[in-house]
Amino acid sequence: QSALTQPPSASGSPGQSVTISCTGTSSDVGGYYYVSWYQQHPGKAPKLIIYEVTKRPSGVPDRFSGSKSGNTASLTVSGLQAEDEADYYCSSYAGSNNLIFGGGTKLTVL
Amino acid sequence: EVQLLDSGGGLVQPGGSLRLSCAASGFTFNNYAMSWVRQAPGKGLEWVSRISSSGGSTYYADFVKGRFTISRDNSQNTLYLQMNSLRAEDTAVYYCAKGVAGGWLQFDYWGQGTLVTVSS
Numbered sequence: 654q655s656a657l658t659q660p661p662s663a664s665g666s667p668g669q670s671v672t673i674s675c676t677g678t679s680s681d682v683g684g685y686y687y688v689s690w691y692q693q694h695p696g697k698a699p700k701l702i703i704y705e706v707t708k709r710p711s712g713v714p715d716r717f718s719g720s721k722s723g724n725t726a727s728l729t730v731s732g733l734q735a736e737d738e739a740d741y742y743c744s745s746y747a748g749s750n751n752l753i754f755g756g757g758t759k760l761t762v763l
Numbered sequence: 764e765v766q767l768l769d770s771g772g773g774l775v776q777p778g779g780s781l782r783l784s785c786a787a788s789g790f791t792f793n794n795y796a797m798s799w800v801r802q803a804p805g806k807g808l809e810w811v812s813r814i815s816s817s818g819g820s821t822y823y824a825d826f827v828k829g830r831f832t833i834s835r836d837n838s839q840n841t842l843y844l845q846m847n848s849l850r851a852e853d854t855a856v857y858y859c860a861k862g863v864a865g866g867w868l869q870f871d872y873w874g875q876g877t878l879v880t881v882s883s
Contacts, residue, residue, distance in 0.1 A: 689869045698873035698874065698875055699808065699858075699870075699873055700873075701863075701869060704863060704869035704871075710871055746868050750813075750822040752868060754807055754810065757807040
């Protein structure tokens with residue numbers, strides 16, 4: 654399976670909203686509701702921020718939201734804050750007991 | 764508090780072997796599926812392998828099938844990854860990750876990672 658496609662970079666000013674896309678196929682993103690998003694700060698382990706397309710784990714601010722349309726999932730970060738600057742990865746079930754990730758998006762808070 | 768402590772990484776020559784461990788605490792280990800996820804230097808995340816809560820079912824990414832073996836000792840709350848026939852492209856930080864309740868496709872807790880370097 655190929656990796657999911659994410660833009661290499663995204664940016665926004667504090668207080669603004671930014672959306673990161675994650676494009677797959679009907680065999681992964683489009684076929685299942687098992688899309689997750691992870692935030693990773695430099696030198697740290699990833700942190701789950703969205704699972705099953707739209708759900709937020711407890712403790713994750715509601716500034717983070719997820720959605721999906723067809724073969725593309727999206728993560729929206731509203732009210733950008735300096736601490737949101739990080740790498741973001743999407744993942745999706747791809748069938749046949751396989752899980753794939755996106756290439757990652759570096760979010761810069763200007 | 765849930766904690767996952769990865770260990771066992773290091774420098775190994777191509778063709779060599781290494782066994783990674785992940786010591787779990789703060790949750791009922793034998794109730795959860797566990798996975799290994801890796802990240803090559805400066806690259807993205809890759810799912811490597813998963814094991815069911817009982818240890819009875821195991822699955823692997825194609826690029827490690829036949830070379831890596833995942834296992835767990837529920838009496839010791841420990842997850843393992845036996846890596847054989849290592850290649851340069853296996854160089855990465857390896858994370859153990861806990862599946863969210865009832866599944867394995869999302870990981871709500873991660874270890875700190877252990878670096879595996881395959882080089883002569």
